[in-house]
Amino acid sequence: MIRNLPAHWDLEADVIAIGSGGGGLSAAITAQDHGASALVLERSEQVGGVTAFSMGEVWIPGNHLAAAEGIDDSIEDGVRYISNLDMGFGNKRAIINQAIHAPVALKYFEESIGLRMCVVRQLPDYYYPHVEGSTAEGRCLEVLPFPAATLGEWQHKTRVSPHVPYSLTHEDIFSMGGMANMSSWDYTVMGERLANDERCAGPGLAAYFVKGAIDRGIPLHTGVNVEELIADGARIVGVRATRDGSDLFIRANRGVVIAVSSFERNEHYNRTLGLQLDPVSMVMPAITGAHLRLAGEAGAQIARVPDVSMLGFHVPGEEQEEGVPLWRGALPFMGLPHTIVVNRRGKRFANEAFYRSVYFGLEEIDAMTQSYKNFPCWVILDSQAREKYPFGSVMPGQAMPEGVGVQADTLEALAGKTGIDAAGLASTVAGFNSYCEAGTDPDFQRGTYPWGALMCGDPAQQPNPNLGPLRKGPYYAIELHRMAGGGITSTGIVADEHCRAVGWDGRPIEGLYVAGNSAVRLDNGALMQSGITNARGMTHGYLAGRHVAGKPSELLREQLDRLKP
Amino acid sequence: MIEAQHALVIEAGIDNVWHYVQDINNWASLFPGCRECEIIDDHNSLWLIKVGAGGMVKTVKVLVRVDEWRGPGCVNFSFNLESEPVVGSGSYIATPRSDIETEIGLQLRVEGSGQMAQMWEAMSKPLLPQMARTFAGKLKDEIERLAPAAPEPPARTPVLAALAGWLRNLWWALLGSPTEKLSRAEGELCKMEHNKAVVLKFIEAMSSSDAAVAASCLAADAFTVAKGYGKFAGIRQRETMLATIDSFNQLLPTGLRVEVKSVTAQGNTVVVEFEGNATTSAGKPYHNQYCMVFMLAGGRIKQVNEYFCNVHADEMLWPLVEQAGMNGP
Numbered sequence: 001m002i003r004n005l006p007a008h009w010d011l012e013a014d015v016i017a018i019g020s021g022g023g024g025l026s027a028a029i030t031a032q033d034h035g036a037s038a039l040v041l042e043r044s045e046q047v048g049g050v051t052a053f054s055m056g057e058v059w060i061p062g063n064h065l066a067a068a069e070g071i072d073d074s075i076e077d078g079v080r081y082i083s084n085l086d087m088g089f090g091n092k093r094a095i096i097n098q099a100i101h102a103p104v105a106l107k108y109f110e111e112s113i114g115l116r117m118c119v120v121r122q123l124p125d126y127y128y129p130h131v132e133g134s135t136a137e138g139r140c141l142e143v144l145p146f147p148a149a150t151l152g153e154w155q156h157k158t159r160v161s162p163h164v165p166y167s168l169t170h171e172d173i174f175s176m177g178g179m180a181n182m183s184s185w186d187y188t189v190m191g192e193r194l195a196n197d198e199r200c201a202g203p204g205l206a207a208y209f210v211k212g213a214i215d216r217g218i219p220l221h222t223g224v225n226v227e228e229l230i231a232d233g234a235r236i237v238g239v240r241a242t243r244d245g246s247d248l249f250i251r252a253n254r255g256v257v258i259a260v261s262s263f264e265r266n267e268h269y270n271r272t273l274g275l276q277l278d279p280v281s282m283v284m285p286a287i288t289g290a291h292l293r294l295a296g297e298a299g300a301q302i303a304r305v306p307d308v309s310m311l312g313f314h315v316p317g318e319e320q321e322e323g324v325p326l327w328r329g330a331l332p333f334m335g336l337p338h339t340i341v342v343n344r345r346g347k348r349f350a351n352e353a354f355y356r357s358v359y360f361g362l363e364e365i366d367a368m369t370q371s372y373k374n375f376p377c378w379v380i381l382d383s384q385a386r387e388k389y390p391f392g393s394v395m396p397g398q399a400m401p402e403g404v405g406v407q408a409d410t411l412e413a414l415a416g417k418t419g420i421d422a423a424g425l426a427s428t429v430a431g432f433n434s435y436c437e438a439g440t441d442p443d444f445q446r447g448t449y450p451w452g453a454l455m456c457g458d459p460a461q462q463p464n465p466n467l468g469p470l471r472k473g474p475y476y477a478i479e480l481h482r483m484a485g486g487g488i489t490s491t492g493i494v495a496d497e498h499c500r501a502v503g504w505d506g507r508p509i510e511g512l513y514v515a516g517n518s519a520v521r522l523d524n525g526a527l528m529q530s531g532i533t534n535a536r537g538m539t540h541g542y543l544a545g546r547h548v549a550g551k552p553s554e555l556l557r558e559q560l561d562r563l564k565p
Numbered sequence: 566m567i568e569a570q571h572a573l574v575i576e577a578g579i580d581n582v583w584h585y586v587q588d589i590n591n592w593a594s595l596f597p598g599c600r601e602c603e604i605i606d607d608h609n610s611l612w613l614i615k616v617g618a619g620g621m622v623k624t625v626k627v628l629v630r631v632d633e634w635r636g637p638g639c640v641n642f643s644f645n646l647e648s649e650p651v652v653g654s655g656s657y658i659a660t661p662r663s664d665i666e667t668e669i670g671l672q673l674r675v676e677g678s679g680q681m682a683q684m685w686e687a688m689s690k691p692l693l694p695q696m697a698r699t700f701a702g703k704l705k706d707e708i709e710r711l712a713p714a715a716p717e718p719p720a721r722t723p724v725l726a727a728l729a730g731w732l733r734n735l736w737w738a739l740l741g742s743p744t745e746k747l748s749r750a751e752g753e754l755c756k757m758e759h760n761k762a763v764v765l766k767f768i769e770a771m772s773s774s775d776a777a778v779a780a781s782c783l784a785a786d787a788f789t790v791a792k793g794y795g796k797f798a799g800i801r802q803r804e805t806m807l808a809t810i811d812s813f814n815q816l817l818p819t820g821l822r823v824e825v826k827s828v829t830a831q832g833n834t835v836v837v838e839f840e841g842n843a844t845t846s847a848g849k850p851y852h853n854q855y856c857m858v859f860m861l862a863g864g865r866i867k868q869v870n871e872y873f874c875n876v877h878a879d880e881m882l883w884p885l886v887e888q889a890g891m892n893g894p
Binding site for chain 2: 166187194197317320395
């Protein structure tokens with residue numbers, strides 16, 4: 001263990017949370033409510049982190065809100081679902097730990113900070129009904145609109161998302177025909193919520209936790225970058241941070257919680273730890289893998305689970321608030337009718353309406369040539385799609401802005417402009433169009449996953465919400481860029497059931513905790529399920545907060561005792 | 566259509582203000598997020614603006630056309646975004662308050678078009694007031710920074726001079742700066758009296774549920790904005806205003822029974838403070854206090870900003886509105 005005590009301390013608290021997303025804030029709130037003082041350090045100028053960029057879905061099997069709606073589900077079924085999909089890369093103990101604590105953490109934050117959530121009705125698990133343990137609805141929760149004016153001076157220092165229409169709930173969007181049908185939405189509610197600054201989705205979720213922290217008087221320090229952990233030879237006792245170029249030594253009497261998301265703004269880590277070549281990123285520039293740098297010094301162990309790249313595109317002229325180009329995920333647009341994704345041979349390679357399929361397809365390597373079979377790839381759409389559907393921020397009926405792909409009157413000309421094999425593209429489109437008439441996709445089963453039909457399709461499209469032919473020019477091709485996981489990554493720090501960082505000797509590092517995306521996903525292995533990441537953040541924060549305050553959860557031990565034969 | 570306005574007083578004479586305002590480059594340099602301004606001719610310019618909203622910053626090209634340079638009191642302009650189906654217009658109105666003070670009012674309107682018109686307007690809703698406020702504030706700061714410092718007051722002011730000063734200030738407050746020609750001051754006074762009369766006629770028509778008379782007071786594109794967060798809050802266009810006035814006596818068979826407390830006019834604005842003392846169709850008393858700000862153009866009401874007790878209106882009138890299936894007053 002390192003020993004680097006400073007001559008003096010500038011600030012002091014029992015618990016330091018590094019990062020102000022769901023993980024850091026929930027750790028600080030829980031610790032403070034269990035008798036320990038807490039403070040939060042955030043390197044950027046706004047709080048809320050990646051949580052605020054998200055859709056705000058929180059996925060919790062066996063939660064009490066679903067039970068109150070009469071939806072049949074259980075923690076055991078949730079564990080079964082994950083175990084059936086983790087491909088053996090999950091850790092059973094970690095899966096159970098997350099599964100039993102997430103419903104408890106949800107109730108805890110409802111009662112402590114006034115978090116108000118509801119079930120997103122009709123939103124199924126990704127793999128429903130194909131995998132045992134999946135449910136048609138009930139596990140995915142979202143917040144009720146949060147009045148951001150109640151944040152006072154933090155209202156404009158709490159992040160909102162450039163990626164989601166955060167003035168609407170899932171319920172609002174579904175009731176108006178889904179994202180695909182935004183041209184026929186009634187925008188009255190959106191206008192009122194924007195004018196009153198009522199936040200839903202990820203920005204709403206983050207705002208509830210920011211409110212919880214400021215209501216408790218937990219100091220939120222922005223513009224503070226943690227440079228290194230400080231240890232006394234036996235345990236982590238503080239941090240050295242910098243603010244405006246000056247050192248700030250902050251003492252943590254009980255512990256430090258690292259909750260700084262992933263490393264996807266670090267090109268080197270993306271290549272060596274994420275196995276992703278030059279991905280673009282949808283998250284803020286601050287997400288550079290600080291957890292690895294900090295905890296690595298203290299000897300923390302890292303681990304990896306299988307993961308995939310996402311795909312994204314950029315509309316010229318769009319930036320994040322920090323001034324970096326804004327990259328948008330292609331996920332909701334690839335599986336819409338009149339739209340396909342093809343490789344350079346002009347061939348489809350996946351179910352475009354189920355992003356896991358596309359993204360795993362992306363990783364396929366041609367061993368004979370040591371090259372990616374399906375990358376580069378393009379999303380191809382026709383004018384019917386442009387008339388009816390949005391493509392990122394390009395609204396239905398709006399001309400495709402200059403710099404977003406290419407367009408041509410015929411598929412052949414489009415192939416010529418992109419370098420896609422023209423004969424391959426023509427044959428793919430002809431085949432796809434015939435599938436659309438039949439309403440089934442024998443190649444990749446588009447439309448067979450209800451989640452993809454709802455979130456990536458047009459519910460009004462018959463007979464298959466994800467199938468519609470490409471036959472009306474002009475046609476469009478947008479080359480998709482490899483994109484990192486939006487804070488969700490393969491590699492992170494190994495933690496125990498109390499979210500204590502674990503060293504290479506397998507023993508917890510005293511005084512050091514990790515939460516959310518900074519912790520490796522051994523609690524879901526190779527599975528990804530929308531909403532699980534926000535659930536992990538708040539559950540980890542809850543567990544770390546309790547342990548660091550000296551009141552650890554005993555639930556796992558009790559549960560394991562109960563399960564003993 | 567979404568509209569926003571912001572008014573403030575600049576501590577500089579109207580000629581100094583105009584000296585600054587008459588150059589479109591100065592507008593562009595102060596406009597929030599404007600990075601470049603390419604002058605096309607006396608009336609047209611192309612602006613490159615970085616607009617921050619909803620967690621992102623978008624660079625948009627905006628063609629700005631000054632429809633009317635009518636210095637020193639008025640500039641009318643319109644604009645359209647190059648890539649988005651959004652057009653807008655606005656006006657800048659300056660009124661002298663004294664030799665060294667000018668009141669400016671900035672109005673901005675935005676209208677979406679095409680199938681996503683509603684969305685563009687919803688997104689503009691929080692943005693527009695912020696732009697009007699920021700721009701007007703920066704205009705004030707910059708002009709005050711550049712304006713020559715006001716002369717030091719004399720060390721002692723004789724009583725008579727002080728009295729004269731007080732009278733002068735009163736005169737200025739009523740009619741504007743004496744640097745204006747008297748005929749113009751008289752014209753303004755006449756216009757303001759006319760505006761007051763139109764507004765009082767409209768209020769009386771509203772009170773007595775006389776839609777035909779009310780219509781004669783309203784401009785063709787008039788609208789009203791009921792402020793606050795109650796059930797009646799929101800924007801109502803001319804047709805809805807008139808339909809509401811027409812059905813008003815169903816809610817209040819006694820009429821609103823208006824008692825005007827004060828009427829203040831300045832420039833094209835008339836502010837009326839009044840009370841209503843009515844009995845509702847349910848037989849309950851409805852006593853509300855109102856302050857309405859009327860903005861006129863060409864002697865007719867163009868916009869009304871209504872302030873009244875939302876709680877009382879929601880409690881006493883809303884159930885009746887719902888019962889009758891109306892839109893609300």
